[in-house]
Amino acid sequence: MTLGDIIKEYRKNQHLSMDAFSEKSGISKAYxxxxEKNKHPKTGKAIAPSIQCIKQAxxxxxxxxxxLFSMIDGDVSLKEDNTNDKSQFTSRDERDITSDLNSIMEKLKSGEDGPASFxxxxxxxxxxxxxxxxxELMLRRLKAINKEKYNPHKKK
Incomplete structure (x- = not known):
């Protein structure tokens, strides 16, 4: 069983949304x-969680x-996890990301800019x-890119 399978099963049994589990564990919803998909969208490779991520879960x-560690399949290779690394962001950056995400999702749910449909x-x-x-993942990447592009010499 992968960590994602275990989390998904736990969320289902506890009737938790990704958002609720994210708040409970400290793992971002995107991660x-x-x-849970166990597939990196760009590379198509299986996700290898860090020790820190397993501890948070x-x-x-x-x-x-x-x-939990013993429940995870033995063939999982553990590595440093940069996707969930919040240390590169200040508390202000975190507030900005959260604010932007909440604003966009509120507009989506309220239908303010038209109905949410596909x-x-x-x-x-x-x-x-x-x-x-x-x-959220895109906003985090964008924030990191903008910090590097517009403030390359500023201490992060």
């Missing part, structure tokens, strides 16, 4: 989505780290959560 599920069909709540996770 939870990647873990264990804490979020009120589970012992060793118990090919004429309303977007289901579960897909909106996946969209929010991907949007």
């Amino acid at each position: 939870i989505s990647l873990l 264990a804490d979020g599920m009120n589970m012992d780290f060793n118990t 090919e004429g069909e309303a977007i289901p709540e579960a897909d909106q959560e996946l969209f929010a996770g991907q949007l």
Whole structure:
């Protein structure tokens, strides 16, 4: 079983959205989505969670780290996790990202700029959560790119 499978099963049993589990564990919704799909969108390779990510997931599920670690398939290669690394962002950056994400999602849900649909069909709540996770990932990447591009010499 992958970490994503375990998280997905836990969320299903506890009736938790990705957003709720994200708040409980400290893992971003975007990364939870990647873990559950177990496929990196660019490379197509399996996601290899860091020790820190597994620890956060264990804490979020009120589970012992060793118990969770033993449940994960043995062929998982562990590596440094940069996708969930928030240390490059200041608290102001985090507030900006959260604010932008909440604003965009509120507009999507309220229909302020038109109905949220794809090919004429309303977007289901579960897909909106996946969209929010991907949007958060894009906002984080954009923030990092902009910090490097417009403030290359500023201490991060």
